[in-house]
């Protein structure tokens with residue numbers, strides 16, 4: 001059967017369909033459980049969580065599903081050592097002042113320096129032993145991969161180029177997520193800038209498949225059974241689907257976010273650094289358009305997110321949707337399902353039809 005793939009066997013799931021983990025509080029235990037209970041692999045993005053929060057999250061997930069699930073972290077969660085100069089802050093403040101004026105709130109203070117949380121989070125993952133640990137924005141040492149293997153944790157690392165896939169393989173990762181530029185969310189490049197690592201999912205899958213032995217998981221632009229079939233025909237062993245699951249009612253996306261993913265606005269997406277400091281894809285809005293080309297005036301990640309958070313809050317309250325980044329990928333106009341179970345069922349049915357063998 002089409003779904004008996006190496007990665008499905010390795011993870012112990014029925015269908016090689018991974019629900020893409022979402023950072024920034026958009027993941028939910030409900031969504032993870034719905035997908036894992038339907039035979040796929042639910043995923044939770046925990047890069048903003050403290051180790052204690054990760055422990056209690058794991059307890060909640062295990063109470064909702066006895067099936068395997070994926071815990072996800074960012075290997076690199078801070079740029080420029082997590083600090084900005086007064087000069088940088090002054091530049092950002094000047095650029096974004098009109099938007100803060102528009103919603104009638106003062107500019108925030110300069111964000112305090114930020115320290116990476118990854119090392120402590122990683123220890124929590126090793127202690128918890130989720131069936132799958134996926135990560136992005138870097139590689140892990142062979143020793144960490146070995147520790148995961150000994151604990152029965154299957155690892156998956158994200159690549160946006162063939163070079164990144166080769167670096168991940170050399171470090172001993174179990175599976176490689178080929179993350180094409182169509183995808184919603186941040187571009188997880190780590191060897192070169194994301195702007196110069198914009199390969200589409202289908203090219204990336206084929207390039208990686210040819211040079212790397214580890215199973216390849218296609219991520220970006222897949223939301224239907226036809227997409228799954230096409231990716232597998234090109235050599236993917238599994239798929240990771242984000243935007244289509246984000247739009248389901250079980251995700252933690254606010255109702256307006258889910259609504260917009262089904263609206264006409266979803267036809268237009270943009271890669272922008274304006275909201276977090278790192279390049280990511282969301283529905284095109286006024287800020288992403290007006291701030292294009294002004295990236296040198298933004299704060300480094302995650303300070304730019306902190307700088308923008310009051311603006312987002314006020315814009316949400318005032319329903320000024322054009323000032324908010326609603327994450328989403330290029331495939332959004334094809335979305336049909338609002339429940340994760342129904343989405344899973346339709347993916348499995350469609351993928352099972354006429355798979356070219």
Ligand SMILES: Cc1cc2nc3c(=O)[nH]c(=O)nc-3n(C[C@H](O)[C@H](O)[C@H](O)COP(=O)(O)O)c2cc1C
Nearest residue numbers: 020021022023045183184185220221242243327329
């Ligand atoms: C809102 C949002 C947040 C995301 N956050 C993460 C994350 O924290 N970690 C991760 O590995 N992938 C993250 N992704 C990527 C997804 O897991 C998945 O690979 C991607 O969405 C697949 O492309 P698609 O959106 O075209 O389906 C995120 C995607 C979105 C839309």
